[in-house]
Structure formats: structure tokens, C-alpha cells
Amino acid sequence: MSTALRSDRLAQRLKEEIDKLQQAGSLSIPQEPGGWWHQYVCPHHHTELAFDEKQVDASEFACPHGCIIEGEAYRGAWLVFKHQSLARVALQAAAVYAALGEASYAQLSKKLLVEYAEQFPLYPVHPEAQSWMLKGRAFHQALTEAIWSTTLIRAYLLLRDKGVVFDAKEQAAIDVFLGLLAESMEEYRHILIHERNNAENNYTAWLNASLSCVYAARGEQAALEALIEGQGGFKHHLSIGVKPDQFEFEGSTYYHVFVLRAYLIAAEMAQRFGIDLYAASGADGQSMRGMLEALAELADDQGALPALHDGPLSRAPYAREIAEIAEQGLAIYGIAGLAPVLREAYRQLGAAGGEQLEALLYGANDRAQVPAAARASRLWPDAGFVIGRVPGNPLSFLADFGEHGGSHGHYDKLHLTLMHPAQTLTPDFGMVPYGSPMRKSWFAETASHNTVSLDGLSQAPHEGRCVRYETAGDGKSVYAWLESTGAYEGSTMNRHLLLTGEWLLDWFQVELADEARSIEWWMHPAVQPFTGSLEERDEVYTLRIQEKDGSASVVAEQKLPIIGELVPDDGQMQLSYVLGDDSAVYHAALVESGDEVLAVHTPGDSVDPSQPLTAVLHRRSDRQADFIHVYRAGSRAELTRISAQEIEVSIPGQAGSAVRIQLTQDKGLIFI
Structure with a gap:
């Protein structure tokens, strides 16, 4: 399909979406400012509430499980979605006009822009915002306002590019809007960078993006250049907000995408003045290309990004953000590994053919057909992640040993994600909207991750380390030795992960001083x-659940039902899991005298915590414990304990499959 034909087809689909909204009479801007979207969550089921962009107004809000929720906080959150939806319609209508030349869509986009410009001075600096927030006018948070404003200004610029003229009254309203917006964004940049000394904050990237749009709209090249080069500006933020190994400093995939999207908007604005930020790099080589390549490496075999630290497991607005940056990564940089990421984002949106605004604005014609090369193992030493992949083994792993991640971090050091092409078996289940108490009572806690806790308490905020990482020269195995000494006072935890062409061995050793x-x-x-x-x-x-200020005082307890004990056969537990396409993964563990292996009912994933899952809990009351587990796709592997530091892994019925492995003090796991 030619680029022009594909563009016309996409524009027609987007035009039909706009027509349905017009027919519903839902394209009138609210006179009330929005609140905080994170409060748009059911207090009973902890699922995000439904939003229908065709609604004109709402005072009752539906949970997927049938609850009807009322209240000002929920209405304020609904208004956030409504304002954002209307800004997207303004940009979508401008894009339809640019593609098809139908004047009515330019007029619709222009109408929404001017109405918002006229209303913006009437919104108060938000009196109901929480004390920790930088306050906006149209929203509780200036951060939300910055994001929303970039969508509106990009619509305005696209209309101008296509020759749409604003009369004197309309332009005066837009000028006032741009002036007020610039004042608040500049003020909040000063607070973050100079008063709070927090220039690396993800907020800063979005304040920069919003101001970049303002300066582009007003033709202020000198102001944009100063923003790019100055303290907390584009280049400085790239140097301090992104690790040298190309991952956002908080260790969150969601905030990595979030910041990258802001960077790409700033680069789009700079390009209008002939300034190329797409090739810019930070002090240690950080770049947008590198950040995009990191996402291509992190994605599972289906293209889904892991929910490392805070961030949704899956969510339609997040999928659109992923699509936006993936389209640009393919079109601008030709990063073939983003093709499955893009396909998965569109699958989540129910648009496998890419019939989305992001495809029209940013897409290259063959964006999703580019064949991606086989991916190898990868270590991110600064961010603290490691991925293991071996040709021929459908299993792969992702482990987290890096920094805590500040306010967006989880108590999850040495967490293990086990992946299979059919489905990720042990994901990080993500984070509920922050308005849910389950943010702190479950999803950030150690017990909700695939790692080790002590006495039902979560780990302290800390950073582990990678002691050893190596891939065999022939590519037939990869080994990662990860260590934590800061999780609990007097504890040393070592997780040894050995992936071969046949199986994954997970040997987790814990030693306590007292x-x-x-x-x-x-x-x-x-x-x-x-x-x-x-x-x-x-x-x-x-x-x-305890305070995280060093105090051991317990402030809450949560009871999780134990379904039963998984009884091992001759000291070896055997489990299996059936994945998406009827693929099977088999799981064996050595169980010693005194060990318990339990099935525990836990909350579900962050999309719907009310649908319980079954966790495996292997525990031992002692000063020392070895948890030795092995996974294999297709058929089971068996473990045999030879001595305290030596085991054998074998595949039943497969002659010559037995492999002996020893745990040594200096080299970790070695084949013998």
C-alpha cells in the first residue's frame, strides 16, 4: 500500500471517530477544571473506572464490576479524562484536515482551541490540589496541564502549517493562553530546578516540552535555544534524568516512556527552527535512540513492555503513548525491534491495523513489517536490570537489582520475571492508580514480587548489585549472579540465574547474621x-506493612488466605503452567525437611486486583535457606541434591541430559 493511500485510509477512520463524537453532542468543553486522574479508581475493586468520551457530562461513574461511584474526587478525575479527550479531538481533527483537506475539520479543531484559550484564564490556580502538587489551572497538577497543553498547541501549529488563519479576536485569546501557560511553566521550572534542587524530576521534562511548544507557537527561537541549553533544559535533563545505559533514572518503564515522549515533543518543536535534537546526546552518551532501543530490548516476545516499578500493566492511554514513541522510533531511527512493541500497543487498543492518530501523525509506511533481529542477553549495569536469552530455549528472564527508584520505586530487589513467547509467566503486575490504597498495601510491597521477604515484612529501600554476568562464548548459556545486602539488617541474599538451551535454574541463597x-x-x-x-x-x-523511614513499627497488616500445601514427591515439588497458546512450562523445586511450599491466594494484577491469583510461597524458618528451582518449556526437568553446594539437573527420558552444577564462593555457579 502506498504511503498516500495508507494516510487517506487512516484519515477516513479518524474522521469517522470524530463524526460519532459530534453526533453524540460531546464536543463541548467543560467550564470546570479537572482534578487528579489517579482518583478515578473503584474504592471496592481497585479497578480504574470506565470513561466514555461520548458522554457530555457525568456525575456517576461505573466500575467494570457494576459499582456506581459518586463524589467530587471522581468527578474531578472524570474531568481530567474529558479535557484530555477534547484536546486529542482538536489534534485529530487538525490531522484529518491536513490529510483530506476537508475544511469542517479545521473549523472544529479551531473551535476547540479558541474555546479552551478563552476559558483558560477563567480557571483558578487549582484550590483543591494536594499540598505536594505543583498546581495547575485546568487541572490539579501543572504536570497534567503541561501534557494537555502540548496536544492543543500541536493542533494549533498543524492548522497554521496548513494555512488556517485565526482572526484577530481568536489570535488574541490564544496569545493570552500561551502567555499564562508560559508564566506558570517557567515558575514551576524555577521551583523544581532552583528551589527544590530536583531538576531530574520527570515533571521537568514535561514543563520543558510545554514551553518548547509555546516558544514554537510564538516563534521565539532564542527562548527555545536557552531552554535546550540551560540548567534543567533538554540536554541537561537528558544527562541527569537518564542513566548512562539509557534507562530513565527511576527504573520505571512507564516513566521511561513518559519522559521519552516529552523529549520527542521538544525535538519536534526544535526541528521547526532547524535545530536537530533527535541526534542530541547527554553527558554520558544518553540519547533518545538509546532510550528507544532499551525498550525494544526490554519487551517480551509478544512486544509487551514489563511494568518495572510504578506504572500500569496495561491501560489504553498508556498504549497510545507507547504507540506514539514506537511510531517515531521506527520512522526516525528505523529501530526494527520496536515493530512488535507497536503491534502490541495497537492490539491493546483494538486496532491491530494501526488505525490510530499516532499512525497518521508519525507512522512510516512499513512501520510494523520490519523484521526484527533475534535479541541477545543484555545487562543494564546503571539502571540495574539484566535479561537472559539463549537461542533454542523459549524461556527468557528479566531480573531487577538496581536502585530503589524513589517515590516510584518498589521494594523488589532481586525480582525475577520469567518470559515465554506465548505469555509472560511471572510478570511484575504493575501499579494501580495512585488513588487506590492498594498502591502501598500490596503492589509496591516485596511479597507482591517474585523475590524474597522476611517475616512478612518488605525490604528496605536499597540497591543490589550484579556480582557476575556472563554469556558463554558459544551462546549456549547466560549466567547472572545478583546480590543484596541492604534488604534487611544482617541479611545477605544472592540470586543465581543460569539459563541454558534446555532450562532455567534459579538458586536463591539467603543468609542471616542473627x-x-x-x-x-x-x-x-x-x-x-x-x-x-x-x-x-x-x-x-x-x-x-511498615513505615519506610527506618522504623519497624507496624502500621497495618494484610491477611492472605493459604489455600494449601504443595506436597513434594520425594523431596521435589512439581508444578506446571499452561500459557496462552496451550504451551506448557514445568517447574520443579528441591524441598528440604523443614521447608513449606504453599499455595496462597493474593490480589490479582493491577488491571483488576479483585480477581485473585494463586502465588507459590516457599518458606523456611532458619538463619539460612537455599531455594533451588528449575523451569523448562514443553516437559519437566528434575533436580537432585548431590551435596550442600552441588546439584544435578536432568531431563527424564533424555539420555545424557544430566548436568552437574556447583555453587562456589568466588565464581558463583559453575558447570562440573
Whole structure:
């Protein structure tokens, strides 16, 4: 299909979407400012509430499970979605006009722009914003306002590019809007960069993006150049807000995408003055290309991005953001590995053919047909992530040992994500909207991740380290040795991950300096584990939520039902999991005297926490514990304990498959 034909087809689809909204009478801007979107979450099920862009107004808000929620906080959050939706319609109508030349869509875009410009001075600096927020006018947060403003100004610029003229009254309203917006964005940049000394904040990237749009709209090249070069500006933020290995400093995939999107908008504005930021780099080589390549490497085999630290597991607005940056990564940089990421984003949006605004604005003609090369193992030493991949083995792994991540971090050091082409088996389940109390009572806590906790308490905020990472010269294995000594006082945790062409070995060793404690190894499969035997248990697991300021005082407890005990056969637990296309993954573990292996009902993923999942909890009360587990796709592998530091991995019925592995103090796991 030619580029022109594809563009026309996309524009027609987008035109039909706009027509349906016009027919519903829903394209009138609210006179009220928006609140904080994170409060748009059911207080009972902790799922995000439904939003229908065809609604003109709303005072009742529906949960997917049938709850009807009322209240000012929910209405304020609904208004955020409504304002953002209308800004998107303004840009979409401008794009339809640019593609098809139908004047009515230019007039619609222009109408929305002028109405918002006239209303903006009437919105107060938000009196209901929370104390920690930088306050906006049209929203509680200046951050939300910055994002919203870039959509409106890009619509304005696109109309101007296509020869649309604004009369004197209309232009005067837009000039006032741009002036007020610039004043607040410049003020908040000063607060973040100079008063709070927090220039690396993801806020800063969006304040920069908003101001870049203002300066482009007003033709202020000198102001834009100063913004690019100055403290907290584009280049400085790229140097301090992104690690040298190209990952956003908080270690969150969501905020990585979030900041990258702001960078790309700033680069689009700079290009209008002949300034090329697409090739710009930070002090340690950070670049937008590098950030995009990191996402291509991190994605699972289906193209889904992992929900590392804070961020949604999946969410339609997030999928649109992913599509926006992936389209640009393919069109501008030709990064073939983004093709599956883009396809997955459009799949989540129900638009497998890419019939979205992002495709029209940014897409290259063959964007999703570019064949991606096979991906190898990868270590991000600064961000603290490692991925293991071996040719011929459908299993791969992702582990997290890096910095805590500040306010967006989780207590999850040495977390393991196990992936398969059919489905990621043990994902990080993401984060609910921040208005839900489950943000702190479950999703950030250690027990909700695939790592080790002690006594039901979460780890302290800390950073682990990668002691050893190596891939065999022939590509037949990859080994990562990760260590944590800061999770609990007097604890040393070592996770050894060895991936071969046949299986993945996970040897997690914990040593405590003082008294025995309950050492708890967690695994959270996304599907129900199958087992041949399950002994019922009438007890609960107690998750203890404590203050994270160094105090051990317990402020809350959560009870998780223990379904039963997974009884091992001759000291070896055997489980299996059926994934999306009927693929099977088999899981075996050595179970010693004194160990318990339990099935525990936990909240579901962050999309719908009310749908419980079944976790595997392997625990031991002692000063030392070895949790030795092995995974294999297609058929099972077996473990045999030879000695305290030596095991054998074998595949039943496969002659010559037995491999002996020793855990040594200096080299970690070695083949013997």
C-alpha cells in the first residue's frame, strides 16, 4: 500500500471517530477544571473506572464490576479524562484536515482551541490540589496541564502549517493562553530546578516540552535555544534524568516512556527552527535512540513492555503513548525491534491495523513489517536490570537489582520475571492508580514480587548489585549472579540465574547474621499452577506493612488466605503452567525437611486486583535457606541434591541430559 493511500485510509477512520463524537453532542468543553486522574479508581475493586468520551457530562461513574461511584474526587478525575479527550479531538481533527483537506475539520479543531484559550484564564490556580502538587489551572497538577497543553498547541501549529488563519479576536485569546501557560511553566521550572534542587524530576521534562511548544507557537527561537541549553533544559535533563545505559533514572518503564515522549515533543518543536535534537546526546552518551532501543530490548516476545516499578500493566492511554514513541522510533531511527512493541500497543487498543492518530501523525509506511533481529542477553549495569536469552530455549528472564527508584520505586530487589513467547509467566503486575490504597498495601510491597521477604515484612529501600554476568562464548548459556545486602539488617541474599538451551535454574541463597526468621521465597504466576496434590491449610499469611523511614513499627497488616500445601514427591515439588497458546512450562523445586511450599491466594494484577491469583510461597524458618528451582518449556526437568553446594539437573527420558552444577564462593555457579 502506498504511503498516500495508507494516510487517506487512516484519515477516513479518524474522521469517522470524530463524526460519532459530534453526533453524540460531546464536543463541548467543560467550564470546570479537572482534578487528579489517579482518583478515578473503584474504592471496592481497585479497578480504574470506565470513561466514555461520548458522554457530555457525568456525575456517576461505573466500575467494570457494576459499582456506581459518586463524589467530587471522581468527578474531578472524570474531568481530567474529558479535557484530555477534547484536546486529542482538536489534534485529530487538525490531522484529518491536513490529510483530506476537508475544511469542517479545521473549523472544529479551531473551535476547540479558541474555546479552551478563552476559558483558560477563567480557571483558578487549582484550590483543591494536594499540598505536594505543583498546581495547575485546568487541572490539579501543572504536570497534567503541561501534557494537555502540548496536544492543543500541536493542533494549533498543524492548522497554521496548513494555512488556517485565526482572526484577530481568536489570535488574541490564544496569545493570552500561551502567555499564562508560559508564566506558570517557567515558575514551576524555577521551583523544581532552583528551589527544590530536583531538576531530574520527570515533571521537568514535561514543563520543558510545554514551553518548547509555546516558544514554537510564538516563534521565539532564542527562548527555545536557552531552554535546550540551560540548567534543567533538554540536554541537561537528558544527562541527569537518564542513566548512562539509557534507562530513565527511576527504573520505571512507564516513566521511561513518559519522559521519552516529552523529549520527542521538544525535538519536534526544535526541528521547526532547524535545530536537530533527535541526534542530541547527554553527558554520558544518553540519547533518545538509546532510550528507544532499551525498550525494544526490554519487551517480551509478544512486544509487551514489563511494568518495572510504578506504572500500569496495561491501560489504553498508556498504549497510545507507547504507540506514539514506537511510531517515531521506527520512522526516525528505523529501530526494527520496536515493530512488535507497536503491534502490541495497537492490539491493546483494538486496532491491530494501526488505525490510530499516532499512525497518521508519525507512522512510516512499513512501520510494523520490519523484521526484527533475534535479541541477545543484555545487562543494564546503571539502571540495574539484566535479561537472559539463549537461542533454542523459549524461556527468557528479566531480573531487577538496581536502585530503589524513589517515590516510584518498589521494594523488589532481586525480582525475577520469567518470559515465554506465548505469555509472560511471572510478570511484575504493575501499579494501580495512585488513588487506590492498594498502591502501598500490596503492589509496591516485596511479597507482591517474585523475590524474597522476611517475616512478612518488605525490604528496605536499597540497591543490589550484579556480582557476575556472563554469556558463554558459544551462546549456549547466560549466567547472572545478583546480590543484596541492604534488604534487611544482617541479611545477605544472592540470586543465581543460569539459563541454558534446555532450562532455567534459579538458586536463591539467603543468609542471616542473627536469629532465625521466616525466609519467604515468592513466585506469582499469571496463570493457575497445576499440581497433582494439595493439602488444605486453614491459616493465613500475614503481610506486615511498615513505615519506610527506618522504623519497624507496624502500621497495618494484610491477611492472605493459604489455600494449601504443595506436597513434594520425594523431596521435589512439581508444578506446571499452561500459557496462552496451550504451551506448557514445568517447574520443579528441591524441598528440604523443614521447608513449606504453599499455595496462597493474593490480589490479582493491577488491571483488576479483585480477581485473585494463586502465588507459590516457599518458606523456611532458619538463619539460612537455599531455594533451588528449575523451569523448562514443553516437559519437566528434575533436580537432585548431590551435596550442600552441588546439584544435578536432568531431563527424564533424555539420555545424557544430566548436568552437574556447583555453587562456589568466588565464581558463583559453575558447570562440573
